[in-house]
Amino acid sequence: MACRIISTGEMVAGAKRWYNIERSKERGILMQQTRLPLPVGTTDFKRICRENYYVDKTLLIKDLLDEKVSNILFTRPRRFGKTLNMDMLRTFFEKTDVDTSSYFKDKAIWQQGESYRQQQGQYPVIFLSLKDIKAQDWETAYELLKMIISSEYARHPELQAGNEISQQDKDFYEKIVNKNANKADYMLSLQILSRMLYQYYKKAPVIIIDEYDTPIQEGFVNNYYNEAIRFIRNFFSAALKDNPYITMSIMTGILRVAKESIFSGLNNIRVDSVLDDTFSAYFGFTEGEVKIITQYYNVTEKLAEIKSWYDGYRFGSTEIYNPWSVINYISSSCKAIPYWSQTSENTIIHEILKKYNEATYRNLHELLKENGQVSSVIKTNIIYPELKGPQTDILGFLLMTGYLKATEMILNEDGEHLCRLNIPNKEIRTIYRKEIISLLIAEVGDMTVTDLRDALLNKDSAVIKETLGRFMMQTISYYDGLRESYYHGLMLGLITIFEYTHFIRSNRESGTGRYDIQLIPKNAGMPGIIIEIKAGEAKDDDCALSKLAQVAFDQIEEKKYDTELRSLGVSVIHKYGIAFANKRVELKTN
Known part of the structure; x- marks a missing residue:
């Protein structure tokens, strides 16, 4: 039989299975013509x-019989x-x-x-x-x-x-x-x-x-x-x-x-879910399995890239890689792109992200930060009709469907799981951004998103204000006292279109404080962008909101938020102080 099977007779990553790969005398590197396709x-x-x-998962049989x-x-x-x-x-x-x-x-x-x-x-x-x-x-x-x-x-x-x-x-x-x-x-x-x-x-x-x-x-x-x-x-x-x-x-x-x-x-x-241990190693690839796969295909130098793009899942206490993405990555000459997003339309995720409430955007805002994480009680069962309701367990749904990872888990006295959650890897972070862009285009049209991008790059204050105002009128419910984190999340969603030209950073230290949003150009000649956001109150008139936007802009200058961009050699920097109050917006720029 032609099948290659992982096994070296050793226990790897705590999984109860053997690895069985026939290694050559030259440290497991096999000649190209002998390698079987994934x-x-x-x-x-x-x-x-x-x-x-074939990655051997047959000890699943043993555990089913033993249990x-x-x-x-x-x-x-x-x-x-x-x-x-x-x-x-x-x-x-x-x-x-x-x-x-x-x-x-x-x-x-x-x-x-x-x-x-x-x-x-x-x-x-x-x-x-x-x-x-x-x-x-x-x-x-x-x-x-x-x-x-x-x-x-x-x-x-x-x-x-x-x-x-x-x-x-x-x-x-x-x-x-x-x-x-x-x-x-x-x-x-x-x-x-x-x-x-x-x-x-x-x-x-x-x-x-x-x-x-x-x-x-x-x-x-x-x-x-x-x-x-x-x-x-x-x-x-x-x-x-x-x-x-x-x-x-x-x-x-x-x-x-x-x-x-x-x-x-x-x-x-x-029910055995992503939070359980007994069968955790049998769905997806463990780190040990991925190492042996890279040895077999002579791409061990790509381990770090594979890890950053496709690792990061945690089923029970087992670290897991996305098998579909790892297989496609190696089969596509190690091209690091989001393969998993190509397997479905993510329809339900789209439905969930359409909920413009403060909790949704506060959580997205936290998760999309560098090393961002949130904590939540997770329900392991789903009632589909509730996904359209106001009390949707969005984080639990995203965890179970592979869009989040539980890094810590505590089982409370009510039998509920209190989990610390984050985005598993680069692939999923890219999917979030693409889904948000797609959603925004569906909700407010391609013109709104691209108009905002062009206006921010060209420092066109009138178009920025008009575009943000149009977006707010089309999408935001009239709530009193929306917090700054809500508008921060909205802006992060809108600027995901910059991912192809800029590195998007949020809540990072620069100068003597922490800026809200910074866009670092990937190519010389493009401007860097710094955005500071403030939330006003519904009673604020346009004059008060304009003053608040000035406070936001002054904060950029006083705390020298442009320090990081200048240290990277970015000479043109657009700075925006933006103030929101429900559906209204004002801004100041340099």
């Missing part, structure tokens, strides 16, 4: 083992290896006419003893992937669900001929395969298939459901959430609640949908 875009376990480099799992849900961000792991589990457990043990004899699980080897190829398996249930309306989504269920039934033609199966069940089988069943039949179809497989094989099947929450997420975005929840809840509950005909069920998804929404009937389901 698996870009494929999640077929057997194919990867035959044709590609005596009945029903488990793994929640991880997209593109962190969930589907590949589920296909690996299917290949290991499923009883087939073809001997599949050859795919595991050179893997870590095979070295764990006879008791584990005896589990290979012993179970009927029901495998459903809901990752492609993406539709604009419920009718189309339901048709796609029917097709997936029908295809899984058709994968077990032995049930049609088996004497162990009653004629009534055979008739039901025919209805599902031919897509002639009614909605109630489909809701019960998973339960009935498990019973038929048990009757035929005299062994309870393993149920694997990949990306269970895709139809729910699509329903939320496209306004058929209630229909999707109703079907999925009945579909899962019938099959997984107190079902004597299954050995175990394993599900994956991005989020844990709140129990009252979908898992109300499943009291025995175990």
Whole structure:
């Protein structure tokens, strides 16, 4: 078998698995012609083992068996290896006419003893992937669900001929395969298939459901959430609640949908999230795995760049790299760009960032700072309709979906997680900025954003004031007493368009104080920009607001905020004191 597998017989990063890479005599550097390609875009376990480099995650099997799992849900961000792991589990457990043990004899699980080897190829398996249930309306989504269920039934033609199966069940089988069943039949179809497989094989099947929450997420975005929840809840509950005909069920998804929404009937389901330890090393690459990958491809000098761009996640207590991005980075001649952002439209993130309230922008303001972080109590379950409400748990959602990292975590007496959060790496920081730019353009138009950029570069005070005023009128609700941090967050959002020409800095020391925002030009000849922000009160008239803008400008001069720019050789520096009061704005410049 051609597959290359990580293993050196050592324990790495506390993960309970072995690394198994065949090193050459010259310190692990292999000749280019012997290197296998990384698996870009494929999640077929057997194919990867035959044709590609494989990072061995088979000790997931051992831990599942050791933990005596009945029903488990793994929640991880997209593109962190969930589907590949589920296909690996299917290949290991499923009883087939073809001997599949050859795919595991050179893997870590095979070295764990006879008791584990005896589990290979012993179970009927029901495998459903809901990752492609993406539709604009419920009718189309339901048709796609029917097709997936029908295809899984058709994968077990032995049930049609088996004497162990009653004629009534055979008739039901025919209805599902031919897509002639009614909605109630489909809701019960998973339960009935498990019973038929048990009757035929005299062994309870393993149920694997990949990306269970895709139809729910699509329903939320496209306004058929209630229909999707109703079907999925009945579909899962019938099959997984107190079902004597299954050995175990394993599900994956991005989020844990709140129990009252979908898992109300499943009291025995175990949820393993990004905050948990037991299975933390099996989704994504650990630091040890990335080091061995770079040795195999002879790019160890790129480790620091890989770390700054694609590391920074923390699942439980394990440091994790984004596997999709690492694979694409190495496969693309080590070009450091945000690969992860190219895998979806980030629709829900866009919905969340549309909430122009003070808490949202205060948190974004803190997170987008250099080494910025915030603290919050995190809920591990999500109620999708609340994402559109005023009390959205935005930080919890961003953590679970991979846009934030928990650096510290305390479990309080109420069973809630108090977490310190930050942006994991350069890739995600870039995504935030692009999402904010996209959002602002969608909300106020491309002209507003580009007008502001050009006016700041050209020191056109009239256009800056007019553009900011137009933006405030279009987007800001009328609240009394909005704080400075709110307007600071708004400005950070608006100036993200500068990321291609300037380094954006916020709340950094320069001179004898800390400026609000500084833009350092990447190319000689472009101006540097310093912005100091003040928040007035609703009662302030234009004269009072103008005086406050002057105070902001004077602060730039008095505290010598231009010291850092001048030390970098920037000769042209535009300085702006800006004062906001609800929807009004005044500014002073040099």
